[in-house]
Amino acid sequence: MPNKAIFLDRDDTLIADPGYISKPEQVKLLDGVSDALIELNGMGYKLVIVSNQSGIARGIVTEKVLGEIHNRLKQLLAKDGASVDAIYYCPYHVDGTIAKYSKKSDMRKPNPGMLLQAADEMDIDLSQSWAIGNNDSDIEAGSRANCKTILINHPSRYKQSESGSKPDFKAVNMKEAVNIIKQNNRSPEKNSDEQSDLPKKKMNNNPENDKTEELLTGILEQLRGSRRDNMFGEFSIMRLMAGVVQIVVLFCLLISVWFIMSPTKQTNSALISLGFAMVFQLMSLTFYMMQGRK
Numbered sequence: 001m002p003n004k005a006i007f008l009d010r011d012d013t014l015i016a017d018p019g020y021i022s023k024p025e026q027v028k029l030l031d032g033v034s035d036a037l038i039e040l041n042g043m044g045y046k047l048v049i050v051s052n053q054s055g056i057a058r059g060i061v062t063e064k065v066l067g068e069i070h071n072r073l074k075q076l077l078a079k080d081g082a083s084v085d086a087i088y089y090c091p092y093h094v095d096g097t098i099a100k101y102s103k104k105s106d107m108r109k110p111n112p113g114m115l116l117q118a119a120d121e122m123d124i125d126l127s128q129s130w131a132i133g134n135n136d137s138d139i140e141a142g143s144r145a146n147c148k149t150i151l152i153n154h155p156s157r158y159k160q161s162e163s164g165s166k167p168d169f170k171a172v173n174m175k176e177a178v179n180i181i182k183q184n185n186r187s188p189e190k191n192s193d194e195q196s197d198l199p200k201k202k203m204n205n206n207p208e209n210d211k212t213e214e215l216l217t218g219i220l221e222q223l224r225g226s227r228r229d230n231m232f233g234e235f236s237i238m239r240l241m242a243g244v245v246q247i248v249v250l251f252c253l254l255i256s257v258w259f260i261m262s263p264t265k266q267t268n269s270a271l272i273s274l275g276f277a278m279v280f281q282l283m284s285l286t287f288y289m290m291q292g293r294k
């Protein structure tokens with residue numbers, strides 16, 4: 001019986017992406033990735049990383065160092081009891097500076113070459129498989145290989161797709177992606193349109209209405225993304241502190257209103273409270289930003 005697989009993009013899907021990773025020490029797993037891979041493995045999927053590595057063609061990293069980077073990634077996963085079955089990468093790019101690697105390649109995503117090669121070498125049934133990544137090129141490669149696709153699309157980095165490639169599903173992180181795959185395994189005939197309760201586009205000849213509807217759908221989707229981020233995001237002390245300080249801000253604002261409304265109209269006291277409200281608001285924002293960078 002052929003295998004089913006999850007094709008995983010590497011940067012900003014499994015590990016943090018600081019630009020080009022050129023040293024093993026730069027490898028940092030994203031929150032919840034090890035647990036997600038353990039769950040997917042338990043569901044019987046082969047886990048295959050497929051990664052564009054044009055840094056090799058550009059002379060930023062050698063294949064030897066890339067091997068060390070991937071060993072580091074495997075070590076970090078192993079520490080948590082997780083693993084992947086294979087790592088495929090494409091070193092080629094047309095604008096490369098290293099002659100050997102400066103060429104067009106069917107392996108480079110959005111081409112599906114790496115997925116097709118893995119399917120051939122690992123006996124993978126692509127129609128039972130998924131592709132997960134944070135870029136349009138990951139989605140296009142996945143759908144051209146006949147896989148179902150999930151775009152990891154954090155709401156703070158939300159952008160409308162430019163290439164027109166449409167993922168089957170969107171998730172804020174790997175944790176939500178696993179949830180989507182679980183749900184889809186239970187009801188394989190359901191597709192994303194049936195699952196989504198986003199307003200369906202109606203036939204409409206007025207381009208202004210079309211634009212407004214598109215904008216509203218975008219806003220609605222972004223709000224849902226934030227809500228899902230809260231559901232599937234990790235708990236953090238910084239986030240909790242930001243929430244507590246936010247309540248203090250509200251309290252300061254209420255006090256300043258009370259000073260203004262009081263019969264003696266204590267304007268100075270009201271201004272002091274407003275000042276405190278501003279300081280606490282800044283604190284709250286700082287906590288929120290710090291938790292985003294942890």
Ligand SMILES: [Mg+2]
Nearest residue numbers: 009011012134
């Ligand atoms: Mg990526």
